[in-house]
Amino acid sequence: MPYTLYRLAAGSYDLLLDGTVMGGVVRDVPPDGDVRRWRAELLDDLPPLQRPQPFTEIEHRFDSLEEVVSWLGDAAITNNS
Template sequence: MPYALHRLAAGSFDLLLDGTVMGSVVRDITADGEVRHWRAELLDDLPPLQRPQPFTEIEHRFDTLEEVLAWLGDAQIANN
């Protein structure tokens, strides 16, 4: 699973699978700036059998960005 993240803005990434944007990874913060969690989500509401692995739901939540990267098979953040 060659996933990659491309930074859009602070706390926001496009999620690419084999070079195609298929989702996003975003940081949710409180009004005072505390990070609540990170979300990895698909752009399309695909039926369960058509979702790319490891997605079992349209959206998954994580405590840290590192957890997201590991869950995506050690996805890399592109530097461009």
């Protein structure tokens, strides 16, 4: 499962699967600035059997970007340059 995270801006990535944008990964910054978390989400609300692995839900939350990268099978990160 060749996922790639394409950096758009600080804390914001397009999520590509085999070169096609199918979701996003963003850092949530709460108003009080307390705990920052990350979320990976699909663009389309696909039925469970049509979701690409490892997605079991439309959105998943993580404590760090490293956790997201690992969950996506060590996804490559490409910077917008």
